[in-house]
Amino acid sequence: MEEPMFSVIVPATTANLGPGYDSIGLALALYMTVEVHRSAQWSVRFDGEEYADLPIDETNLIIQTTKTVANRYGKELEPYALYVKSEIPLGKGLGSSATAIAAGIEIANELLTLSLSPREKVRIGSEIEGHSDNVAAALLGGVTITYFIDGEMEIVQLPEPKIGCVLLVPPNALKTSDSRGLLPKDLSHQTASAGNAASNVMVAAVTLGDWKLAAKMMEKDVFHEPHRKPLLQDFDRIREFCHGLGAYGMTISGAGPSLFIAVENGTEENVARRLEKEFPYYRGIAVTPAHTGSNIKKDAH
Numbered sequence: 001m002e003e004p005m006f007s008v009i010v011p012a013t014t015a016n017l018g019p020g021y022d023s024i025g026l027a028l029a030l031y032m033t034v035e036v037h038r039s040a041q042w043s044v045r046f047d048g049e050e051y052a053d054l055p056i057d058e059t060n061l062i063i064q065t066t067k068t069v070a071n072r073y074g075k076e077l078e079p080y081a082l083y084v085k086s087e088i089p090l091g092k093g094l095g096s097s098a099t100a101i102a103a104g105i106e107i108a109n110e111l112l113t114l115s116l117s118p119r120e121k122v123r124i125g126s127e128i129e130g131h132s133d134n135v136a137a138a139l140l141g142g143v144t145i146t147y148f149i150d151g152e153m154e155i156v157q158l159p160e161p162k163i164g165c166v167l168l169v170p171p172n173a174l175k176t177s178d179s180r181g182l183l184p185k186d187l188s189h190q191t192a193s194a195g196n197a198a199s200n201v202m203v204a205a206v207t208l209g210d211w212k213l214a215a216k217m218m219e220k221d222v223f224h225e226p227h228r229k230p231l232l233q234d235f236d237r238i239r240e241f242c243h244g245l246g247a248y249g250m251t252i253s254g255a256g257p258s259l260f261i262a263v264e265n266g267t268e269e270n271v272a273r274r275l276e277k278e279f280p281y282y283r284g285i286a287v288t289p290a291h292t293g294s295n296i297k298k299d300a301h
């Protein structure tokens with residue numbers, strides 16, 4: 001295949017970190033790379049099996065996003081062929097759709113020289129995805145804390161989280177819409193106050209780099225964990241085992257079904273192997289945070 005015009009590289013993300021529901025995201029150093037080639041028509045080709053069932057025509061989320069951004073700025077786009085390679089498990093709560101949306105935004109920005117600011121990119125991505133947590137982290141990297149309510153948006157980014165991360169990925173996928181459908185429409189004031197307190201202390205602790213305390217609070221979510229965990233095999237046993245291994249804490253990654261475990265930086269490989277051995281239903285992935293978000297590479301390959 002000829003050299004691409006450019007490539008877009010976007011990290012995976014884990015959303016929520018427990019009580020930061022729909023608000024907090026963390027970028028992970030697992031990447032999707034999208035090569036952009038000149039072509040007579042729009043198309044997508046995927047490397048490997050994992051993404052093989054996704055649309056390869058104009059209904060593909062990356063192409064749709066690229067065209068949505070072009071329309072938004074009143075521009076026309078020539079068609080392009082996209083070649084996608086990804087290390088990100090699909091439909092497993094690791095932000096694969098936000099990664100695709102971020103890629104589409106970056107492609108439109110590059111092809112149309114829109115010079116979008118990071119904030120504009122996050123706003124567009126959040127509007128497309130419907131919530132801001134994954135897409136902000138995918139675009140900006142590090143830990144992102146966002147307020148995206150009724151069209152109002154605020155973003156705080158903490159660029160260099162110093163932890164190791166372990167992902168436990170089960171074989172089954174879970175649609176975000178199905179997982180969101182498990183949540184109650186209303187919460188009592190008492191429950192919301194408890195979730196808010198956990199989230200406040202967690203964010204303050206992350207800001208200070210105290211991940212031990214942050215992960216303790218991460219486990220005190222009341223917004224979604226109690227409603228989703230019945231779907232996640234061995235959830236309580238895994239949490240207990242993580243504590244026994246000295247991990248900082250464990251929670252659901254985004255809407256699930258993967259689990260996210262925060263550990264001391266450098267111990268992630270060992271913790272991943274121990275967990276995988278004890279809970280063979282899951283695949284253990286050791287990873288570090290991604291300090292930077294999506295970016296464009298001109299000399300691809």
Ligand code: HSE
Pocket residue numbers: 015016021022023131133134176179180224254255
């Ligand atoms: N905050 C979202 C959720 C992340 O928990 O449903 C998944 O997109």
